[in-house]
Amino acid sequence: MTSTEITPLCEAPIQPGDVLLSIENLHACVEENEILRGVSLQIRAGEIHALMGRNGSGKSTLSKVIAGHPAYTVTAGSIHYRGQDLLALSPEDRARSGVFLGFQYPVEIPGVSNLEFLRVSCNARRQHRGQEELDTFAFEDHVRDTMAIVQMDPAFLERSVNEGFSGGEKKRNEVLQMALLKPLVAILDETDSGLDIDALRIVANGVKKLALPTTATLLITHYQRLLDAITPDFVHVMAEGRILRTGDKDLAMALEQRGYDWIDGVDGADTPQP
């Protein structure tokens, strides 16, 4: 199959099944507290992965380490993105090269217009891909078209980034950014939290539309309801900074019914095989 993600200058063509993200024995800490204790995970083009686990198990930390949050220090292990050492790149270079993190708590930035923020972001990514930057007018047309994916009111373009947005509006804004940046690997950290039923459906549909055979998605979630809308190819369960179990969508359904104690094997019955 021919890649739909051909970018002539900076990104080589991607085939479905190519390894996009490869995490090996990753250890990371914040202020000397070790949070990640040997995470290994491989994500290929065309795959959707779900990452589940108790609060504090390290899911969000993993997403931030991949995106390059400066508060976290990688003490061992590696992350390779399309064969390149991701840890050697700055956060902005990771984003420009196609790694996207949808925030659990999108940051409010008073005074910075959402439209300008989106335009600068979009152009940074386009420049990396060897595409022409969009001027103000062309970008405004482009963003208004793209907003339809998440059924977002264009009035939000005139407001400051996420300021005064409801929880659902913030999450739609995250998916809008994802649609504009066209990432190759999208990590969505609890994108379903704080959404009502309709908003969840809109956001999930947006994510599904953006998942291509040449891109990969890692969904971090607590709930089966998101996975009802977006069927994952793999489900991973994290505990104490490691991936304890990997399975398919049935694993998520079993978790929903039986809770995390089942994974720990505390109740001693039907512990799934790795």
Added chain:
Amino acid sequence: MSNATQSRSWLETLLQVLAQRPGQPVGQWAAQWAGARDGCWPTRRSEAWRFTDLRCLTQLDPARLHTQTATPPWPDALRQGPSRQVALQLDGRGHWLSPQGEPPSWPHGLMPLPTEDVTPGQVAHTVMPSGTLPLGAQLNGVTPGPSLCLQVSGADPVHLALAIQVEQDQAWLAPRVLLVLQPGARLCLTWHVAATAQAAVLPLVEVRLGTGAQLEEAVVAWGCPGATLLGSSFVHQSPRSVYRRTNVTWGWGLSRDEPFVHQSQGQAETHLYGLAVARDRSLLDTHSTVYFDGPAGQLRQRHQALADGRGHSVFNGRVVVPRVAQQTDASQLSRNLLLSTRARIDTKPQLEIVADDVQCTHGATVSCLQDDELFYLQSRGIGREQASRLLQRGFCEDVLQRLPGTALPWPSLQRLLEIPVPDQP
């Protein structure tokens, strides 16, 4: 010679030079101040001047002072505005002329006050009956020169744009403006003050707002490291009047902005917004006073300062709520962004409340750029330097977006937003 002795000597010479200038009689407090000047010259021992060094001012040479101005770079939108808009620039004799250098033609609703009604300092003394006038007002008062005294009437808004451009070293400009707004009158006043030379600008603004009158005032003031701005404004508000002031200041070696607002019978609205951007060795000082002399008055005040390099921002926001001012509703917030280890912020909300049935809040924050905000922008492919610029612009925009449309066309505002990358704290 000590600093105090040097300052006294400088002041003596200044007063002698100013006394020899031709022009209009000096302000009514001049003689009063001249007699007591030794006690009035501020020192660092005074709380109000603890953080404010006047060396930028006293480095001027009194013997070489002059009043030359330059032509402001008027934006087209202001040069030829609508019929109810007047644009005036200060000339070298202290007169206000149109951008074409002609005497102003006044639109309906705006007219010069009859001479017999004009007493410079009358509002200042009403607003501060017993207090010492600020230094800028006193120096203005002892500087000969004409006043611009206008009366505003009618509910249709009138726009008045005033511009002062200084490009020659040793300029000493002390413009005086008196505005009397009749009941129900509405005025939008914009100031653009720019100094690119070692000079001093000491504007004095007096405003009397009649019942239900509204004044929207915008001040855009930018200077260079050798320039001093000592601005004083005195606003007397009648019930149901509304006064909105947005002040944007940057670049001056020394700037001291001292607005005094007096709600004479309460029941009025006051909105004060300020943005001070202190870079290099700039010292930007705002000392505001709002006095509620009656019940049910409102104040919304927000002062934002950004300090970088060796810049220094000072804010003192005094709010006085005596027993007569029951049901006052006042809020004051000072937000500060500290971008360098050598920059400095001094901020002091000062609420003096005697009335017991009031709602008064205040707050002050000092922070550097937030890591989470920087990371959020970086995670979207925006480089750290550009992210830093965006955040600083965002901080400034919070106040800039309150400027009226007539203040926005000045190209200097774009210069303010060409924000350099800060030192890493």
